[in-house]
Amino acid sequence: MRIEIPELAVVAVVGVSSSGKSTFAQRHFKPTEILSSDFFRAMVSDDENNEKVTRQAFDTLYYVANKRLDLGLLTVIDATNIHKDARAAVLNLAKEQNVHAVAIVLNLPEATCVERHAQRSDRSFPAKVIHRQMEQLRHTLKTLKKEGFRYVHVLNSEDEIAHVEIHRTRLWNDKKDETGPFDIIGDVHGCYDELCSLLDTMGYAVDKENHQATPPSGRRAIFVGDLCDRGPKNTDVLRLVMSMVNSGAAYCVAGNHDAKLVRILRRGLTNMTHGIDITMAQLDAETSQFRTEVESFLDGLISHYVFDGGRLVVAHAGLIEKYHGRSSGRVRSFCLYGDTTGETDEYGLPVRLPWANDYRGSALVVYGHVPTPEIEMINNTVCIDTGCVFGGKLTGFRYPEKEVVQIEAAREYYTLIKPLHPPTTSGDLLNVDDVLGQRFLSTTLRKSIKINAENSAAALEVMSRFAADPRWLIYLPPTMSPCETSTLDDYLEDPSQAFEYYRKRGVTQVVCERKHMGSRAVIILCRDESVAQRRFRIADGTRGIIYTRTGRRFFEDDTETTLLTSLDDVLTRTGFWDEYSTDWVCLDAELMPWSAKAQGLLREQFAPVSRAGSVGLAAGVAAITSACAVLTDKLESACLDDTLARPNQEKKTLDLAALAERYQARAEALDHYAEAYRRYCWEVTSIEDYRIAPFHILATEGHVYSDRNHLWHMETIAKHMTGIDPIFMATDHLLVDLSDEKSTMTAIQWWQDLTASGGEGMVVKPLDFIGHGDSAPIQPAVKCRGREYLRIIYGPEYLLKENLPRLKKRSLSTKRRLALQEFALGMESLDRFVNGDPLHRVHECIFGVLALESEPVDPRL
Amino acid sequence: MLLTITYLGQNTTELGYLLFKNPARPQVVELSFGKAYVFYPEVSRERTTVALLLDVDPIGLSKRSGYDYVNDRPYVSSSLMSTALTKAFGTAMTGRGDFHQELADSRLNLSATVTMLPCRGNHQNLSAVFEPLGYEVEWESFTLDDQFHQWGQASYVNLTITGEVRLRDLLKHLYVLMPVFDAHKHYWVDSEEVDKLLRMGEGWLADHPMKQYITDRYLKRQRRLVNQAFEQLAAMSANDGDLIPTEAPEKPPRLNEVRLQAVLNQVKASGASTVIDLGCGEGNLLKLLVKDSQFTKITGVDVAHHALEKSSERLMLTDASESMQSRITLIQGSLTYRDARFSGYDTACVVEVIEHLDLGRLAAFERVLFEYARPRTIVVTTPNSEYNEIYGVESGHRHEDHRFEWTRAEFQEWAHTTAQRYGYTVAFLGVGDEDETCGTPTQMGVFTSDGNLEVTCA
Structure with a gap:
């Protein structure tokens, strides 16, 4: 015997004690699918026969059952399920979870069960209990279906039980195998002419007379429902859609008007409002056979479909994520009417909650039902009812292309009661649930990036208190690890380690880029304010932003505007906007002077240390030198009485000459240190004193340039951005062939020249923007900093022999993990923004970078 | 060196x-x-x-x-x-x-x-x-x-x-x-440092005219330690009359206290039994609210985790009774992120908080509070920038983290617009000593929902 159950369901195994429920369940279901009451009795009380803990055991069982069903997993309740109350709990679970309830009844003769019971040592109750249970079971058999079990299977003998095969079937709404491409059509409402034009425009072969339409090869149409009412040619529309669905050229989900039409056709409802009278008048003119066909067609419409491996959901009024692929009256109501509260508004129309605002699903939900002037994309949902029947447009939406095709209504066929409004959106208001707590972010470059709750908490503060408007923040740069620690005696970092890092990982070419000792700056520039408003939804009249690597605005005054205007001039002059057909650009750059942003650091840390060190050490050297002179002069002339000494007071004598030498060396280290930091400070008195060195063109409309290598970035920047206005400067760079010793030696010499007098150093990147090594992901860049420059990182005296060996013991692993994760998040946020994802999807990546940045890591790296 | x-x-x-x-x-x-x-x-x-x-x-x-x-x-x-x-x-x-x-x-x-x-x-x-x-x-x-x-x-x-x-x-x-x-x-400065200070200061510190300055700074301005040192210094002082009391009784209450009292009065008058303090900081207002039995549910929200820790410490929440713990909750949240946890309160207090938001972010704050959280009453205070001249603040702001400070007219315009957009009415009060031309140092707006819960924003 073969029985079918839906692949997602709550299955209750029903039967008296010793009827073999557990054995049955174990044979047909995975151990983890079975929740047995005995097991949970034992779990909470150590005794699987303990009747006193029934309540606690079932509480726990249902807690687990809910978690499983939340995750969309079939769940078997292995309990006697003889009592009505027990089954009510199962049914309630199914209802809460919007899944079908299935009962499988093991209906064996009483004698068999009693016999088995006698053989069991683990059940202490008397056999008459079984007799009582049998009586209840006989009653139960009659009522199961009525109680609400969608499928009831009764197995009446040991033989039947032994030979049963259980098959799991897909739900009606499961069309995950259908991958499209699709053309999804909005609410038609009897607008046959517009529908035919739309199908024609979308490449369908339309035979308007005969109500036939054949899709272009491989494509399929999906109607979002509401085929009839209000419009002029309802029966024509029905004929066409029915023929398309029947021939497999289209799918159609049920709309609220379709459902109502079924009710009227069946029961002749009198309340003919909202244009259904028009349809009924047309149907009345048709044959009763046609009416029956229509009734059966509409009645058979599924309320939602899940297509393309779960990536596309179509429902008339939309669908929240937890209802995707579920089946219940409640799910159907949502599909037909949306998230209604039961209230009505001043027009007598039902109040609908804007469910799409809180939609966070990964499936694209395409729906209609709510007429809006333009199609509205919110959070991976799209409403394509553009009110054709009200004189708007009929919309076709191509999936997966996300292209929109529209046909203007020939006229207004029906007057709206309520003026067309764009839907109420939470728009750009972020929800704390999307960022707080422990999170796992999935990105193209790295499958799962874990963000710890405490780091999210830190990021929330940074984001709320200091960061710029989140709508501007479409990218944050990753942290950058230094190369491995140098093996050379006098160096902490040197280029050979950076080359070695990439060579070992199978990279053959790297690009070395000079570091300018600027501050990392992300620049977003729109061609004008309207672009900022349209593309970034920033409406404060600004046209761009320059922000730091933690998302803070660089300038509080109009310096930003001036710099952005200069950049626009340059980009316009070099034809950048046209060549890349974009009206905005996002750049990664260094902004100089460093002192412009690091005033606090300079005045509070670098300069004071230099001053204190130079004065203090000079005084020390002077004192030691005098003391040396005193000792040699006066001790020899016996001016000092050496007998003063008390042996127990002398701890350690001191070689003053050696000390003088050491303090002299320290004093010199301080001089070098001052040179190192001063080199990058210059006074900014006007805009001309700033320098900006772009090094990545991150994105323009429709494109993230992570697919171009670093030479392209350097060359394109040279072509379009530098050499015109002195503010925008080029970055010296060098292509290095890692297999060629001459090439690497040249690069090492280049670095030596750059850094000898305090230059910051260079960044080494794999030639490809997203480096492809042999196996594990590789660092997008490593830095190799100059020997003199490192004084301002590791302290003025880091090179002294008592210090350097200790400083060389450093670990890069945390820094490198963060760099990879942040790089993945940064690229992801750009991809998502360019792809038109909702703000919260872009923002979660930005927030993730900030959270990762709050992880403690050696700040000198 | x-x-x-x-x-x-x-x-x-x-x-x-x-x-x-x-x-x-x-x-x-x-x-x-x-x-x-x-x-x-x-x-x-x-x-x-x-x-x-x-x-x-x-x-x-x-x-x-x-x-x-x-x-x-x-x-x-x-x-x-x-x-x-x-x-x-x-x-x-x-x-x-x-x-x-x-x-x-x-x-x-x-x-x-x-x-x-x-x-x-x-x-x-x-x-x-x-x-x-x-x-x-x-x-x-x-x-x-x-x-x-x-x-x-x-x-x-x-x-x-x-x-x-x-x-x-x-x-x-x-x-x-x-x-x-x-x-x-x-x-680390601890009470051992007090002993050291007293030992090393014996014979000269107790009567030093700058002893307050010296003690304060030596003990890194830790009030508890400073007070402890002062009590003992007083005992050593040659002229007993010279005592500097830790808190002068004739000193007028500080603006902060006046402000909190004014807020508390409004919250009480609103008839609220559930209150949320948005931007509770280290819990000054919470401490007042918790003492009042009118309030059955009190929630403090701050974006800074360390502030919440401090609040918890000051309210002694960790070891409080279950009934107190069930009355008061501290949560980390941001005023620019929509947050379901902010909903369901009679009254919300936003005391000296909005001026710490960039002006551009104020719209998000308005929606979070007025559109989504929708308490019946909202008490907002912010500095009155007109009063800065009396403080001698010539340009800039009273606090370096203030992103803006509003005149009375500016505050009232914002408050009226916001109230209208989200279905509230607003009344204004001054807090602190009133100056004839400059008004009071703090200004307060009390928003009351007009019962129309229909979201009317575009």
Whole structure:
């Protein structure tokens, strides 16, 4: 015997004690699918026969059952399920979870069960209990279906039980195998002419007379429902859609008007409002056979479909994520009417909650039902009812292309009661649930990036208190690890380690880029304010932003505007906007002077240390030198009485000459240190004193340039951005062939020249923007900093022999993990923004970078 | 970095006896943070100078105390120098003189030079602190960087004090006062520090005119410790009337207290039983709310986790009874992120918070609170910028983190627009002493929902 159950369901195994429920369940279901009451009795009380803990055991069982069903997993309740109350709990679970309830009844003769019971040592109750249970079971058999079990299977003998095969079937709404491409059509409402034009425009072969339409090869149409009412040619529309669905050229989900039409056709409802009278008048003119066909067609419409491996959901009024692929009256109501509260508004129309605002699903939900002037994309949902029947447009939406095709209504066929409004959106208001707590972010470059709750908490503060408007923040740069620690005696970092890092990982070419000792700056520039408003939804009249690597605005005054205007001039002059057909650009750059942003650091840390060190050490050297002179002069002339000494007071004598030498060396280290930091400070008195060195063109409309290598970035920047206005400067760079010793030696010499007098150093990147090594992901860049420059990182005296060996013991692993994760998040946020994802999807990546940045890591790296 | 003490007189080499340090034997003193050296740059009958030179290990220091690697600590004379002082000259500080006890007990012509003394704030305080102790005070100050004059002066000075004092007193004065001028201390300040202060300050601190300044700064302004020190100093003081009470009774209540009371009054008047304090900080308002039985559910929200920890500590929540714990909740949240946890309260308080938001982010805040959280009553306070002139704040803001400060007209315009957009009515109150032209230092708006819950925003 073969029985079918839906692949997602709550299955209750029903039967008296010793009827073999557990054995049955174990044979047909995975151990983890079975929740047995005995097991949970034992779990909470150590005794699987303990009747006193029934309540606690079932509480726990249902807690687990809910978690499983939340995750969309079939769940078997292995309990006697003889009592009505027990089954009510199962049914309630199914209802809460919007899944079908299935009962499988093991209906064996009483004698068999009693016999088995006698053989069991683990059940202490008397056999008459079984007799009582049998009586209840006989009653139960009659009522199961009525109680609400969608499928009831009764197995009446040991033989039947032994030979049963259980098959799991897909739900009606499961069309995950259908991958499209699709053309999804909005609410038609009897607008046959517009529908035919739309199908024609979308490449369908339309035979308007005969109500036939054949899709272009491989494509399929999906109607979002509401085929009839209000419009002029309802029966024509029905004929066409029915023929398309029947021939497999289209799918159609049920709309609220379709459902109502079924009710009227069946029961002749009198309340003919909202244009259904028009349809009924047309149907009345048709044959009763046609009416029956229509009734059966509409009645058979599924309320939602899940297509393309779960990536596309179509429902008339939309669908929240937890209802995707579920089946219940409640799910159907949502599909037909949306998230209604039961209230009505001043027009007598039902109040609908804007469910799409809180939609966070990964499936694209395409729906209609709510007429809006333009199609509205919110959070991976799209409403394509553009009110054709009200004189708007009929919309076709191509999936997966996300292209929109529209046909203007020939006229207004029906007057709206309520003026067309764009839907109420939470728009750009972020929800704390999307960022707080422990999170796992999935990105193209790295499958799962874990963000710890405490780091999210830190990021929330940074984001709320200091960061710029989140709508501007479409990218944050990753942290950058230094190369491995140098093996050379006098160096902490040197280029050979950076080359070695990439060579070992199978990279053959790297690009070395000079570091300018600027501050990392992300620049977003729109061609004008309207672009900022349209593309970034920033409406404060600004046209761009320059922000730091933690998302803070660089300038509080109009310096930003001036710099952005200069950049626009340059980009316009070099034809950048046209060549890349974009009206905005996002750049990664260094902004100089460093002192412009690091005033606090300079005045509070670098300069004071230099001053204190130079004065203090000079005084020390002077004192030691005098003391040396005193000792040699006066001790020899016996001016000092050496007998003063008390042996127990002398701890350690001191070689003053050696000390003088050491303090002299320290004093010199301080001089070098001052040179190192001063080199990058210059006074900014006007805009001309700033320098900006772009090094990545991150994105323009429709494109993230992570697919171009670093030479392209350097060359394109040279072509379009530098050499015109002195503010925008080029970055010296060098292509290095890692297999060629001459090439690497040249690069090492280049670095030596750059850094000898305090230059910051260079960044080494794999030639490809997203480096492809042999196996594990590789660092997008490593830095190799100059020997003199490192004084301002590791302290003025880091090179002294008592210090350097200790400083060389450093670990890069945390820094490198963060760099990879942040790089993945940064690229992801750009991809998502360019792809038109909702703000919260872009923002979660930005927030993730900030959270990762709050992880403690050696700040000198 | 370097401390030198010079003895001028007849037989000044005796300084070696007094310090128990032989001028012929330069010495190393081992310290937890490095080393110090004791040696004599000048030795003559008329003039002998001892030097105490620090050799701080920067790497060890930063590993242990979390200092930055680029740090002035190795080069300045700070609390590290005080520690070295007790290590090197501990015996002399006790006043012990052994064979030269008489000399040790005498006032001598001594001068001390402290190289690179960090001196935050007004350098004149150097005189105010040292002169009452009988010193002539001189100091040399420096530019921060000779190549960047615009950066101004460095906060370090080379200080020289000269006076007729006992050596032990000079050492104790230096011990206590070097860290006073510095902003940092390399060790944790606890009540042991109070004892040290009192011991080292015995005989001179209790009646020092700057004792408040010295005690405050020595104890890193930890009020509890400062109070403890003051009580004991008062007991030692020669003139009892000179006591500085920790809290002057005639002092008018501070604006903050007035403001909180005004907010509390409004919250009570709103008839609320559930209240949410958005931006609760360290819990000043929560402390008032929790005492009042009108409130059955009190929630404090702050974006800063450490503020919530502090609040929890101040409300003693960890060990509070279950009934108290169920009344009060602290959550981390942001006013610019929609948050379901903000919903369901009768009244929300937003006390001195909005001015910390960038103006551009105010719209998000409005939606979070007025559109989504929708408490019946909302009490908002913010500074009245007109009053700044009375505070002498000429340009800029009262607090450096304020992103804006509004005049009464500006605040009221915002409040009216917001109220109208989201279905509230608003009434305004002034908080604090009223000035005829400038109004009150704080302004308050009390928003009341007009019951129309229909979201009316576009």
